[in-house]
Amino acid sequence: MKEKWTDEELIARHVAGETGAFEAIVVRYRRPIYNLSYRMAGNASDAADLTQDIFLQLLRKAALFRKESSFKTWFYRMATNCCYDFLRRNRGREVSADPIEEYNAGAEADPADSLENREVGIEVHKAISELPLDQRSLVVLRDIYGYEYSEIARITGLRLGTVKSKLNRARLALCERLTPLREQMRAPAHLNDGGRDR
Amino acid sequence: MKCGRARALLSAYIDGELSHGQRDRLDGHLVLCADCRRRLESLRETVGLIASAGEVEMPAAARTALDRAVEKELRVVRTRATSEISAVVPDASPHSEETATLVEERLGLPPTARPPAWRVVLRYSPAIAAVAAVFLFALLLQRPVKQGSVLQTERQRTPAFMPGQEGAEPRGGTAGEGPTLQGPAAREDSSKGLQGLAGPTVEVSGHYYVRSELDALLNEAERLGPGATVEDVTRLQQAFVSQMLAMSDRIGADTRALGRGIQVAIDTPGPALPISATSARFEGKPAWIILVKWGKRSAGSPLTGTAVYVSSIVDQKLLYSRLREP
Numbered sequence: 001m002k003e004k005w006t007d008e009e010l011i012a013r014h015v016a017g018e019t020g021a022f023e024a025i026v027v028r029y030r031r032p033i034y035n036l037s038y039r040m041a042g043n044a045s046d047a048a049d050l051t052q053d054i055f056l057q058l059l060r061k062a063a064l065f066r067k068e069s070s071f072k073t074w075f076y077r078m079a080t081n082c083c084y085d086f087l088r089r090n091r092g093r094e095v096s097a098d099p100i101e102e103y104n105a106g107a108e109a110d111p112a113d114s115l116e117n118r119e120v121g122i123e124v125h126k127a128i129s130e131l132p133l134d135q136r137s138l139v140v141l142r143d144i145y146g147y148e149y150s151e152i153a154r155i156t157g158l159r160l161g162t163v164k165s166k167l168n169r170a171r172l173a174l175c176e177r178l179t180p181l182r183e184q185m186r187a188p189a190h191l192n193d194g195g196r197d198r
Numbered sequence: 199m200k201c202g203r204a205r206a207l208l209s210a211y212i213d214g215e216l217s218h219g220q221r222d223r224l225d226g227h228l229v230l231c232a233d234c235r236r237r238l239e240s241l242r243e244t245v246g247l248i249a250s251a252g253e254v255e256m257p258a259a260a261r262t263a264l265d266r267a268v269e270k271e272l273r274v275v276r277t278r279a280t281s282e283i284s285a286v287v288p289d290a291s292p293h294s295e296e297t298a299t300l301v302e303e304r305l306g307l308p309p310t311a312r313p314p315a316w317r318v319v320l321r322y323s324p325a326i327a328a329v330a331a332v333f334l335f336a337l338l339l340q341r342p343v344k345q346g347s348v349l350q351t352e353r354q355r356t357p358a359f360m361p362g363q364e365g366a367e368p369r370g371g372t373a374g375e376g377p378t379l380q381g382p383a384a385r386e387d388s389s390k391g392l393q394g395l396a397g398p399t400v401e402v403s404g405h406y407y408v409r410s411e412l413d414a415l416l417n418e419a420e421r422l423g424p425g426a427t428v429e430d431v432t433r434l435q436q437a438f439v440s441q442m443l444a445m446s447d448r449i450g451a452d453t454r455a456l457g458r459g460i461q462v463a464i465d466t467p468g469p470a471l472p473i474s475a476t477s478a479r480f481e482g483k484p485a486w487i488i489l490v491k492w493g494k495r496s497a498g499s500p501l502t503g504t505a506v507y508v509s510s511i512v513d514q515k516l517l518y519s520r521l522r523e524p
């Protein structure tokens with residue numbers, strides 16, 4: 001499958017019955033969709049199930065894509081709704097997972113990832129997981145994927161003003177929760193490791 | 199600007215999502231307020247931290263499980279969709295306007311301009327007169343017609359025609375298979391039945407078609423429904439169209455494009471019955487390939503005409519069509 005094909009071309013080819021087109025979409029989107037699922041669900045096990053749910057739903061609904069928005073926006077909207085449904089269905093369910101082990105589960109392919117980076121990643125992930133569901137998706141879409149506010153509004157179906165205010169609240173809450181980490185990172189290195197002599 | 203208002207705008211300020219006026223007012227406040235400046239700095243650090251956390255790798259086991267689940271589902275989707283006729287067969291009615299309306303309603307398309315009712319009546323007056331004559335004749339032979347109707351219901355439960363399936367066994371006349379027809383009922387049944395075609399088919403195929411291959415499809419269509427007449431179109435068209443759209447929905451194909459294609463396909467010179475639709479590639483373009491059987495617009499005309507219509511899935515334009523006269 002040619003890599004130069006746009007998402008829209010790939011999905012049209014899949015709908016037309018071309019073998020390999022849907023698989024190409026999966027390869028292109030599995031990482032970002034897994035990440036969205038992981039940040040929303042908060043643990044790797046649910047994220048894997050959720051990622052499957054999202055792609056199977058895409059498979060069933062591919063023919064409904066009408067080019068009224070970009071495929072990416074349409075797909076993320078479906079994915080975000082899928083996350084909400086999944087988390088509502090599983091509300092109150094206990095998930096026993098070690099966040100450090102969970103975070104490292106996907107990192108086996110990246111040995112260059114320093115310990116410090118992983119610690120930051122784990123703390124940020126924990127802080128995001130504690131946000132209300134609707135704020136969580138906004139932080140992921142804006143701060144991890146860099147979407148414009150207007151695009152986020154289209155994906156989530158929220159009004160632009162609501163996106164602004166909810167994202168502001170989410171970031172202020174994260175700012176509060178991540179204060180110890182920020183202070184730790186600001187401090188000189190010799191203070192961070194307990195002032196040991198080198 | 200007060201601090202409360204300023205803090206509500208800090209996040210959008212960082213992202214450059216404020217209007218010029220809001221940004222200027224906030225800039226003015228930040229020059230004067232050290233507390234808000236500190237908050238802005240903290241917020242910037244936090245946003246930087248979140249961004250630095252970036253993406254995590256998808257675990258290999260999750261990737262494998264996803265690939266397997268998708269592969270399994272794709273096999274189901276690509277399996278040929280066939281079905282039996284389960285819809286209630288509508289009574290006799292002018293065929294194409296009503297069906298076109300059904301397609302439009304089903305797909306939420308804007309209605310097409312239709313000729314006034316008196317023109318429809320004039321257009322179909324020979325066919326209506328012929329149908330009335332058949333009804334009159336049937337009334338005189340009430341009992342045999344009832345037998346024929348029961349047999350037709352049985353036929354609807356038989357497996358659907360699959361393109362490529364040759365030599366479909368004619369039903370209803372085989373010894374030892376259901377009731378045997380006799381007398382006038384047998385003649386009535388042979389005029390109503392579409393032997394070897396219990397229902398339409400809809401398929402998503404990865405095949406690349408070229409024009410020359412479409413002849414083979416027309417040949418196949420020609421062999422179906424020996425003995426069928428244009429009255430069968432009146433009786434079955436709505437049910438077939440409805441079924442095709444439902445099947446397309448079920449397999450996740452582009453139902454809207456199929457609906458447009460069917461609308462064009464049933465607009466043949468005479469009454470037409472769509473019998474199969476294949477979503478495939480035609481000369482490099484994604485398209486619906488729709489096969490119809492059609493006959494001349496006079497009572498009792500045999501349904502021996504065939505036609506293939508190739509309708510683009512991208513812009514719903516007719517890419518190719520070929521008709522064989524009855």
